[in-house]
Amino acid sequence: MSIALYRIDDRLIHGQVVVGWGKPLNVGFIVLVDDAVRASAWEQELYRMGVPSEIEVVFASTEEALERLTEWERDPRVGILVAGDIDTLAALTANRHPVSRVNVGGLHHRPGRSERLRYVYLSDAEASQLRTLAARGVEVTAQDVPTTPPVPLEDFT
Amino acid sequence: MSEPLRGVIVSHAAVAQALLAAVAAITGVHDALVPVSNDGCDTGALAERLTRAIDDKPAVLFVDLPGGSCLTSSVRLARGRANVAVVTGVNLAMLLDFVFHRDLPPGDAARRAAEAGSRAIRTPAA
Numbered sequence: 001m002s003i004a005l006y007r008i009d010d011r012l013i014h015g016q017v018v019v020g021w022g023k024p025l026n027v028g029f030i031v032l033v034d035d036a037v038r039a040s041a042w043e044q045e046l047y048r049m050g051v052p053s054e055i056e057v058v059f060a061s062t063e064e065a066l067e068r069l070t071e072w073e074r075d076p077r078v079g080i081l082v083a084g085d086i087d088t089l090a091a092l093t094a095n096r097h098p099v100s101r102v103n104v105g106g107l108h109h110r111p112g113r114s115e116r117l118r119y120v121y122l123s124d125a126e127a128s129q130l131r132t133l134a135a136r137g138v139e140v141t142a143q144d145v146p147t148t149p150p151v152p153l154e155d156f157t
Numbered sequence: 158m159s160e161p162l163r164g165v166i167v168s169h170a171a172v173a174q175a176l177l178a179a180v181a182a183i184t185g186v187h188d189a190l191v192p193v194s195n196d197g198c199d200t201g202a203l204a205e206r207l208t209r210a211i212d213d214k215p216a217v218l219f220v221d222l223p224g225g226s227c228l229t230s231s232v233r234l235a236r237g238r239a240n241v242a243v244v245t246g247v248n249l250a251m252l253l254d255f256v257f258h259r260d261l262p263p264g265d266a267a268r269r270a271a272e273a274g275s276r277a278i279r280t281p282a283a
Contacts, residue, residue, distance in 0.1 A: 015226075118197070
């Protein structure tokens with residue numbers, strides 16, 4: 001198997017990731033890519049608390065994720081990779097890395113962003129970033145949970 | 158006498174609001190609990206809602222799940238504050254007990270509520 005879901009979600013590891021996606025995908029590991037969380041053992045423990053013990057949680061900086069992406073893609077278990085912003089996922093899709101699909105699962109309201117979907121708020125610059133990703137050949141859709149249909153990029157940017 | 162504890166119910170969707178309504182219906186107590194939903198919130202927005210709900214008062218945060226955004230935001234907010242405690246797995250039984258024991262220190266009230274909530278989970282023979 002490999003990483004079944006590359007997700008952008010500013011809540012990082014939470015119920016929709018662990019239960020909503022994790023159960024139907026039968027995930028064996030979750031990779032959380034976030035430089036600040038990677039640097040804090042306390043934050044890591046906080047995110048680990050919401051994950052059943054049979055699922056491994058891997059914390060990585062963006063740099064570490066770039067180095068280990070191929071290893072995770074070859075893992076025999078099913079995995080989910082989650083990052084909190086578009087920049088991080090964009091970095092992972094650069095060069096020759098094998099990210100072909102990106103799921104926008106939750107980007108919430110902040111100053112400068114406007115509502116595109118109930119769970120997706122984007123600034124114009126962020127919408128443009130996602131279109132750039134798509135132009136690189138990455139399939140970008142929005143979908144909060146697997147029981148809802150994926151929303152094509154052109155419908156929310 | 159010091160100010161009674163405030164209970165803040167932190168949940169997904171409308172669980173917190175529904176629990177608050179149930180406590181009020183059963184006890185007639187309307188001023189002990191504040192509901193906070195994580196609907197539409199990133200981490201920062203939920204932290205703002207929690208900060209407003211606590212209002213710098215001594216409080217116990219009753220969180221729905223032992224993981225996820227409600228818990229992470231609540232624990233971050235309680236960190237380093239002796240007058241804020243966190244309990245997970247909120248249920249009606251623990252809230253009913255809490256509203257009548259708001260004179261305890263937050264940590265003691267949280268432990269008491271957790272015990273009351275645990276005692277309510279049973280599998281009665283049908």
